[in-house]
Amino acid sequence: MAVSRTVQVEAPAQRVWDLVSDLPGMGRLSPENTGGSWRGRASGPAVGAVFKGHNQHGARRWSTTVRVIRCEPGRSFSFAVSSVLGIPVSEWSYDITAAGDGACEVTETWSDRRPGWFKAPAGLVTGVMNRDDSSTAVNLETTLAAVKLLAEQG
DSSP, X not given: OEEEEEXXXXXXXXXXXXXXXXXXXXXXXXXXXXXXXXXXXXXXXXXXXXXXXXXXXXXXXXXXXXXXXEEETTTEEEEEEEETTSOEEEEEEEEEEEOTTSOEEEEEEEEEOOOGGGHHHHHHHHSOSOTTSHHHHHHHHHHHHHHHHHHHHO
């Protein structure tokens, strides 16, 4: 299952890309992610770079392992998320299309990669029992609104 949302941003595509590819800074954009840190030799976005993400929903907190799987500055950024046990969780992507007037369109997509048996335990850890409902769409819309606001502020 995948959920996507799109927003028009009155800012250059590269500025938007800089925001969505800044995984340590994602906490200022996302309603669940609180940031994290690059791992190993990674110090920024690049295909294969690994990141440890920290998340919170209400009083519940958990960490994930993130691997960058697509990294095209100014155009696209995607990463695969796994549990700390290595179980696939999701894939996130940001596709950015520049407009001729210095604005752009950004689409955020969340794809559920959890095995069926893992959904109930993941729900207990995160406090979100059903990620297939509109809560995922609301999270995407919240993130994109923050991206739009920050990008347009310059």
